[in-house]
Amino acid sequence: MDTSSSTSAQKQIFILSGQSNMAGRGGVDRQKHWDGVVPPECSPDPSRVFRLNARLDWEAARVPLHYDIDTKKTCGVGPGMPFANAVKEHIVGAIGLVPCAVGGTAIKEWARGGHLYNNMVERAKAASRGGGGELKALLWYQGESDTSSARDVEAYKESLETLIRNVRSDLNSPSLPVIQVAIASGDIKYLDKIREIQKGIDIPNVVTVDAYGLQLKEDNLHLTTEAQVRLGCILAQAHLANFKCE
Known part of the structure; x- marks a missing residue:
């Protein structure tokens, strides 16, 4: 792990x-x-917002956060940077983002x-090894591949x-907050069914925000840059309203 003074600071870590x-x-x-357009809400903050890269080293977080994780597709703006920049205003210290998402993956994968x-x-x-920081939440946005x-x-x-139970168990964090996104797109045949399931999950410390109504790109599947910025802010509001910040 990177041990330079800036990146070794104690972090609040979000998956x-x-x-x-x-x-x-x-x-x-x-x-x-x-x-290559980076909205102001996604601007890097090299002293406070970091990402764990594919080599498991901390580095300054920049869009696209998943460029070396979701490697079979081109990555652009997601909700991670606007989320981090919104949350950092309410905490002392640094934020560590742990990108893990991979496009086109079903829940069974x-x-x-x-x-x-x-x-x-x-x-x-x-990310949390050696006192690197504290796991604060899992941000989860998945389900489009299960609407068919x-x-x-x-x-x-x-x-x-x-999945939620297993992650909490394997990370030794039985009450790890999970903020999931109810999907806004997918196969229309079962889109509403998956959304209903997501919004009906009743597990302690699991909060659901809704992406429905956010603008989609021409493919009717992926959120636009502006919608991703909005989603990041919605996720930040959910975290700040429901879980302890330090």
């Missing part, structure tokens, strides 16, 4: 996980190029023992609840 709308496709066009789940847990443990079949819908609730 960013799920699929493409968490990884961020804001500003990415159909030719798979990111336009996040089962314990699989690569995605194991990588997420390994990265979260590495009745079988996926039927299994979704149990899979999501099991």
